[in-house]
Amino acid sequence: MCALALPGVFTAAVRHGPKWIWGVPLLLAFSVVLVNVETPRFREPVDPFVVLLASCTTATVIERLRRGSPVGRVGEPATPARDVELVEVVKRLT
Numbered sequence: 001m002c003a004l005a006l007p008g009v010f011t012a013a014v015r016h017g018p019k020w021i022w023g024v025p026l027l028l029a030f031s032v033v034l035v036n037v038e039t040p041r042f043r044e045p046v047d048p049f050v051v052l053l054a055s056c057t058t059a060t061v062i063e064r065l066r067r068g069s070p071v072g073r074v075g076e077p078a079t080p081a082r083d084v085e086l087v088e089v090v091k092r093l094t
Contacts, residue, residue, distance in 0.1 A: 001054055008053030011060045025049035 013024070027047045074093060 001050055004054035005050045006053075008055070008057035008060075012054045013056040013059065014053070022049070022063045 025046045032043065032046075
């Protein structure tokens with residue numbers, strides 16, 4: 001689960017989500033580490049957040065496979081639209 005959760009930290013889903021959600025597992029982890037680090041039952045409150053991160057990784061991989069873009073690299077930067085393309089968009093919208 002950790003192997004899927006670590007790349008999930010760097011996905012767009014995590015970056016665009018609310019930041020306070022990711023503060024909760026950090027606070028839970030820090031409060032437990034000070035008490036006891038070897039008993040798994042103290043880790044249980046953090047596990048749902050690990051599952052969320054792993055699901056972000058899985059969803060990103062599936063989305064990239066559906067689009068046909070390579071999984072291992074981030075997409076190429078967008079090229080700016082030309083004036084002709086902008087005029088076409090404005091015509092379609094009016």
